[in-house]
Amino acid sequence: MIDLRRLNVLRALAEHGTVTATAAALHLTPSAVSQQIRQLARDLDVELLRPEGRLVRLTPAARLLLRHADTLYAQWEVTRAELAAQNESVAGTLRLCGVSSAIAALAAPAVAGLRGSHPGVTPLIIEEESGDCYRLLLAGETDIALVLPGPDAPPVTDRRFAHVPLLHDRQDLLVPEGHRLARPEGVPLAEAAEEGWIVKKRNNDTYPLLTVACAAAGFSPHITHQVKEWYSVSALVEAGLGVCLLPRIVPVPSRHAVVRVPLRGEPAPARRIVACVRPGSDEHPLVAAGLAALRSAAREAGGVEGPDFARVTGEAGGGPASPAYQGPG
Missing domain, CATH: 1.10.10.10 (Winged helix-like DNA-binding domain superfamily/Winged helix DNA-binding domain)
Incomplete structure (x- = not known):
């Protein structure tokens, strides 16, 4: 045995x-x-x-x-x-973990929808960084992980995970009011090459996304301040201490005098939000209900990637993955 x-x-x-x-x-x-x-x-x-x-x-x-x-x-x-499908109703505790912005934009409305469609479901939401979400999933301590796949994330060929693409989230440039780049028509990212950037380097999903985007635009960002929480980042931008990339699903604080500037050109900086589960678990009634609710929330937020909720899994043995990169989401 x-x-x-x-x-x-x-x-x-x-x-x-x-x-x-x-x-x-x-x-x-x-x-x-x-x-x-x-x-x-x-x-x-x-x-x-x-x-x-x-x-x-x-x-x-x-x-x-x-x-x-x-x-x-x-x-x-x-x-x-x-075994769970033998029950007449969908009930039990559904555990979701994810980065902060995915929780706010997707998990919150998904859970609200579940409360109406499946009153027997008790949701439990845990905020964690992407790397920790993968580990919680493997340890059986969560059922659905909302992650931002990045350079160090497990590859799609890693058979320990099943990936459900949810959202293609464009990134904008956040600058203070009156800044030379505060143009409503948008700017190429390369025009911000000489700016100071606000981003925490460690334990932060945003940092590798920024470095990859800037590399594609032909420069390496000069990090002037290392801050992680979006409200604090926005406050520093307002104070003229630097600029940052801001995901489209993250709202701009209304009290801050900052401008969200669309980024033009290709490739346009973006990130993908993915629901990750253990292979086979997506057939569990609780998990299936959670994935369906997340799909609905993703459509409201900007659309599910792909024509359907098809699971993407690796066909070849990927072996143990490297720890996924981490951050505030």
Whole structure:
């Protein structure tokens, strides 16, 4: 018999590389991680780890087991979904996590809609950065993650995740009133090359989006202030301390004397908001209801990407993903 909880510890070790990092990611002690993997090895009568100096290395048996892990987890999710479908009504706790702007623009109206269509559903919303959302999903601590795929996010070929594209969110330039770039007709991003930029570099989804957009426009942004929360960023822009990229779904604070300027030219800076679930779990009535509500909210906010709510999954084994980039959303 395979205990999927122990298998998840092995899968986390393959992703994070060390027992210490795995313990931190799973909120366990290093000794508990080692004990779980030793017990899994005894259950299967195989060797899973070999010491290599101060570190450990996965054995061929462990890598073989991990190649089957995605199928085992997906089948378990399908089984849970079929069992839940036996109930006459959709009920239970639906856990959603996501970046702040996606929660405000999509999760809030989606949950409001669910309260009317499925009164037996109790939503639980958690604000987390994209990287943490992926980890919560793998740990079984959330059902739907609203993320911003970026340079370090798991690839679409990673079979641990099923991706549901929701929204193509254009980015605008935020400048103070009276600024030389405050033109209603819009400006190319390259014209802001000499401006100071306001963005937090660490633990921030916005930073890699900014650097990629500026690189495409032919320059590297000069970061003058590192601030993350949108209201604070807007206040600094109003004070003339720099400019920033502002997602279209994020409202401009009415009390700030700032101007949202459309960006012209191609490629136009944009980000994509994606609903991420565990493969097979989208058939669960609770998750399916949540995804349908998010689709409706996305249409109201600017439209669902693609003709339908088709799930996008990897056909090839992507293996453990790198930690996803993080930020305020």
